[in-house]
Amino acid sequence: MTNSSNQVYPVIWHNDSVSLIDQTRLPNEYAFVEIHRSEDMARAIKTMIVRGAPAIGVAAAYGMYLGAREIKTSDRHDFLENLDKVAQLLRSTRPTAVNLFWAIGRMMKTAYETLGTVEQIKQTLFQTAQNINTEDLQTCQAIGDHGLAALPTTPQKLTILTHCNAGALATAGYGTALGVVRSAWREGRLERVFADETRPRLQGAKLTAWECVQEGIPVTVITDNMAAHCMKQGLIHAVVVGADRIAANGDTANKIGTYSVAIAATAHNIPFFVAAPLSTIDFELPDGSQIPIEERNPEEIYQIGDTILTPSNVDFYNPAFDVTPAELITAIVTENGAFAPSALVQSQVKQMA
C-alpha cells in the first residue's frame, strides 16, 4: 500500500472498501484495516485507527459513501433521512476537528443537490469522497510549498521542531506540518526534524518519527518538556505544527502541548507556523474560546503498554487539545499561501472570489 518511494497514504479506496493504516499499531507494526461499513468507519475514527484532522475528513467522506451504500431504498426522501443518520453517527466520533464536520457537510450537501435516482446519488457521493481525497493531497503539497517559502532564509539548512503528527498519516498524504518539512527536505533546506514525543498518545514518537524514517529524513525524538530547553540551546530554527480547528481570528486548536511550544517559541523569538488547509478554518467562530476541547480517557495518561505509571487513587485531567492564541502564531500556512492570523478573513474572501 506504499509505492516505491515509501510515500504514506493512510486512507485508500481499494477493492470496493477502504483500507486504513492502523495508526494505533505503528511504529511496531505497519498493518491495514479494511473498512466495509459506515459503523466500522465511525469506530475507526473514534479509536484513532485513523487520526489527524484532514485524514479524519477523508475517512468520514468515505464513511458517508459506505453508509449510503448500505441504505436499501429507492425513495429519495427515505434515503436522505437515513443518510442523515449516518452523518450523525460519524459526527459523534470526535468533537474538535472541524474537517470532520466539513467533509460530512459536503457529502450531505452533495446528496441533497444531486438530481436523479438514489443509485445516481450514491455514485456522486462516491465521486465526491474520491475528490475530497485527491484535493486533500494536492492541498497538502501546496501547503508544503507555501510553507517552505515562508521559512526563515537563514541558516541555509534548518532544524524544524514539530509537535504531534501533522504528517502524511494525518492527511490524504504528504502532510501539513510535515508537508512543509517534506518540501524543505526536497529542496535541500532541511537539516533535521525535532519531534516532540507528544504525550499522552505519543504521536510524535510513534508516527512523526516513523514517517521521517520512511523517507530517510533525520529525526531527533525528544520529550515534550525538552522543547524549550532545545530552543534555548539554539537547536531549533522554526516550529511548524498542524491544526484541528482555527477560529476566524487565527486562534488555533491543535494537539495538547501546542500552546506550550508556542509560548516557548515566542519567548525565544523562534517563528511559529501553523500549517493547515482552509477547511480547518471555522470562519463562524470569531475566536478560540468557543472551540470545544475533547477530554479523553485517563487511561491514556496512566498506562503505556502493560505498564501502569501511577499509583491508585489519583485524579487525572486529559484534554486532547489546547488553543494557541493568534498573537503567538507567525503565520498560518494554507493551500492559498501563508497568512498572518489577522489576514485570515481576507484569505476567505480570496478563496471565494
Next chain:
Amino acid sequence: MTNSSNQVYPVIWHNDSVSLIDQTRLPNEYAFVEIHRSEDMARAIKTMIVRGAPAIGVAAAYGMYLGAREIKTSDRHDFLENLDKVAQLLRSTRPTAVNLFWAIGRMMKTAYETLGTVEQIKQTLFQTAQNINTEDLQTCQAIGDHGLAALPTTPQKLTILTHCNAGALATAGYGTALGVVRSAWREGRLERVFADETRPRLQGAKLTAWECVQEGIPVTVITDNMAAHCMKQGLIHAVVVGADRIAANGDTANKIGTYSVAIAATAHNIPFFVAAPLSTIDFELPDGSQIPIEERNPEEIYQIGDTILTPSNVDFYNPAFDVTPAELITAIVTENGAFAPSALVQSQVKQMA
C-alpha cells in the same frame, strides 16, 4: 519503615547499614534495598534507586561512612588517601546535583579535621552523616513553612503545580517543593496538587503522586505539555519546584521541563517558586551557564516497561536537567526564608553571620 502517619523517609540508617526505598520500583512496589558498601551506594545513586538532590547528599554521606568502614588501616595518612578514592567514586555518579559534592566535601573535611585514631575518625564520620540526615529533615520543614508564608494569600485554598519529585523521597523527608505543599496542606491552605508526570522518567506520575496518596493529599496527574493549558484555564495558583543546583544569581538547574513550566507561569502571571536548601546554592557559579547538564541514556525516552515507543533509526536527545533563568523565578525558598533571586548572595552573608 514508615511510621503510623505514613511519612516517607527514603534513606534510613538501620541495622548497621543503609535502607533505601527503591524509587525505581515505585509506585507499584514499596520495597527497600539494603546498602552495606560504598560501591553499592554509588551504584544506587547512579541507577536512581535514590534520587533527588538532597536525598543524594544524605545517601552519599552515608556512602562515605560505609567507605570509611571498609578501609583496613590504622594509618591516618593511608586512611585519608583511601577515603579520597571513595569520595571520587561517589562524586562520579551524578554530575548536576551540587548537594552530592557538598555532602562528600563535608565528610572529607570532617575526616581531615578530626584528631585521634582512624577508629575515632570513622565514628565522627558516622555522626556527621547522621547530622546531615537530621539537618536535612529540619531544613525541609523550615523550607515548607517559609514557602507557605510566601504563597499567594488568595484564594484561601490554592492549587499548586509541581514538576518532578522534590518530595520526601528526594530529601531526608518532608521534601522541599512538596514540603511547601505539606505545610500548606497542614494549615488548610491547599486545595489540590497538579503533578506534571515529568517525562522521561515519570517521577511526577510515579513518585509525587505516590507521596500525595500516602498522606491523602488530592492530586491530579497531567502530562507535562498540559501545564500551560491548565494555567490558561485558571486551574493553577502557584508553581513550586525543587532545584538540583542554583547559581549565585538565582539561575536554577532542575529536572528537564522546569524551564518550560517557568516560561508558561510567567506568561500567565502565576508565581513560580523554587524550594531548596541553601546547600543547593553554588555561590561559586556566577550564573547558570556553567552548570553541567547530565545527558542520560536514550532508552529512558524510547522504552517504557516492555513497550518500545519509537521506530528504529531515529536519534534522541536526553538532557536530564535544564536551567531556568532567575528572571522567571518569583522567589527561592530556603530554610532561612524566601528570597528574590537577586537577594541570594545577601542570604549567604546571613547564613554565615
